[in-house]
Amino acid sequence: MKTKTKLMTIALFLMSSLVLMYCKKDDTITPLTGTPVLGSLKIDTSWSFEKSHSNVGWQTRYHDYSETMLTGRFNDFYFTLSAPDAIGHKHQTFAFDQTDMSKCSLNAWVKCSTNNTGEVGRDKYSGCGPGYLGVFFTDSAKTTVDATLDTAWFNSTSFTQIGTIPADGFPATYVVKGNLTFNHYRPASGNADKAPITKPVTMYLTYNGTFDYDSNNDGTNDKLYNGFTGKFSFNRSDFMDQNSTTAYFPFYPGNATSTANNTTYGVWSTSVADQMDITINVEMYKKH
Numbered sequence: 563m564k565t566k567t568k569l570m571t572i573a574l575f576l577m578s579s580l581v582l583m584y585c586k587k588d589d590t591i592t593p594l595t596g597t598p599v600l601g602s603l604k605i606d607t608s609w610s611f612e613k614s615h616s617n618v619g620w621q622t623r624y625h626d627y628s629e630t631m632l633t634g635r636f637n638d639f640y641f642t643l644s645a646p647d648a649i650g651h652k653h654q655t656f657a658f659d660q661t662d663m664s665k666c667s668l669n670a671w672v673k674c675s676t677n678n679t680g681e682v683g684r685d686k687y688s689g690c691g692p693g694y695l696g697v698f699f700t701d702s703a704k705t706t707v708d709a710t711l712d713t714a715w716f717n718s719t720s721f722t723q724i725g726t727i728p729a730d731g732f733p734a735t736y737v738v739k740g741n742l743t744f745n746h747y748r749p750a751s752g753n754a755d756k757a758p759i760t761k762p763v764t765m766y767l768t769y770n771g772t773f774d775y776d777s778n779n780d781g782t783n784d785k786l787y788n789g790f791t792g793k794f795s796f797n798r799s800d801f802m803d804q805n806s807t808t809a810y811f812p813f814y815p816g817n818a819t820s821t822a823n824n825t826t827y828g829v830w831s832t833s834v835a836d837q838m839d840i841t842i843n844v845e846m847y848k849k850h
Contacts (some may be wrong), residue, residue, distance in 0.1 A: 596773035597783060600730045603772055605658035605788075605846055611641055612787070612845040618672055619843075622694070623835040632834055634691070637676035639671060656844065658790075660731060660769070666721035668738060668767070668792075670842070672714050675707040693831035694838075695798070715743045716765070716794075724766075733772035738792065739764055741828040744801040759801050765842075774850075785849050792842040806831045 622631045641656050659665040674695045684691040695714075697707060718740040727734045743760040772788035 564721050571674070594654075596775045596787070598730060599772040599774055599786060602660040603658065603731055603769065603788065604660065605656060607655060607849045609846045611656070612847050613640065615845040617843050618670075619841045620677070621841075622838045622840050625833065626835045628630045628835075630678060633679055634679040634694075636672040636674075638673035638679060640671060656846070660727065660734070663721040663723060666718070666736075666738075667755050668718040668740070668765075669715065670716050673712050674714055674744075675712050676716075690833055694834055702831055715741075717743070718765075721767075730771075732769050734769045736767045737764060738767045742794075742796055761796065763794045763796055767792040785847055787845060787847045789846075790842075790844045792844070793840065795837055795839045797836045798830075798838060799836050802830055816823070 589720055616639075617635055618639045619633065619635045621631050624630045626631055639753040657665060657667045658668070673691065675697045677691065677695050677697075679691055680814050681691075692731050697712070720739045722737045722739075724735045724737060740763060741760045742763045743758050768791045770789040770791060772786055774783040775785050775787055777785040
């Protein structure tokens with residue numbers, strides 16, 4: 563009996579050793595390629611926005627009392643537009659100068675109707691997802707969005723460095739003061755229909771470094787990449803009417819079910835919290 567027990571113990575030990583060996587192998591991390599670029603960063607018109615590797619995400623709590631988080635993203639976002647909008651925003655490219663904060667600016671927008679949570683039942687036009695940001699529809703079937711009233715903007719007013727910049731320039735964090743503007747909301751305070759609403763917000767922006775990459779795998783580094791992460795929060799109630807229960811549809815030919823007497827924009831959703839947290843991940847690149 564003792565011999566059998568010893569054999570079982572040895573077998574278990576061997577099995578445990580094999581498991582640990584496999585786990586150790588699976589946990590091996592391949593180092594990232596690319597050479598860190600030292601010095602003071604300047605983002606100007608020679609840099610391009612790498613939209614395919616950037617994103618704008620949001621998160622909020624399910625109901626105000628819950629700690630369960632709902633996350634989502636905006637599919638359509640950018641720094642520039644082809645023409646000025648109706649409220650005079652300047653559509654210049656993201657500019658950054660680590661040695662001169664007065665030359666920094668960040669003017670970015672998202673299309674509110676492209677916010678999604680990745681869940682079809684929530685994100686469809688008849689679902690609750692569009693209501694999180696009061697998407698404005700122009701037809702009673704909720705399939706057509708008024709493009710001129712469908713953007714939200716962040717426009718910076720100042721950059722301030724936090725702490726000491728490391729010798730290699732990153733990571734470094736900055737306080738970015740700015741304004742958040744929604745083009746199509748009307749809160750209970752009684753702003754005129756379609757009047758833009760602007761509120762001050764504070765973004766914390768982190769420069770994550772610049773790396774020199776071999777982008778076409780020919781053995782020579784040929785393209786610089788750098789990344790930034792920005793975070794800020796806002797309250798939906800600053801931009802939406804919390805008493806709104808029916809979306810506004812204007813009268814137009816063929817729309818027999820208009821509710822023109824309701825001049826609020828967007829339906830207030832109570833399934834998520836008032837506060838929304840925004841995270842912006844930006845990647846820029848330049849060939850050399």
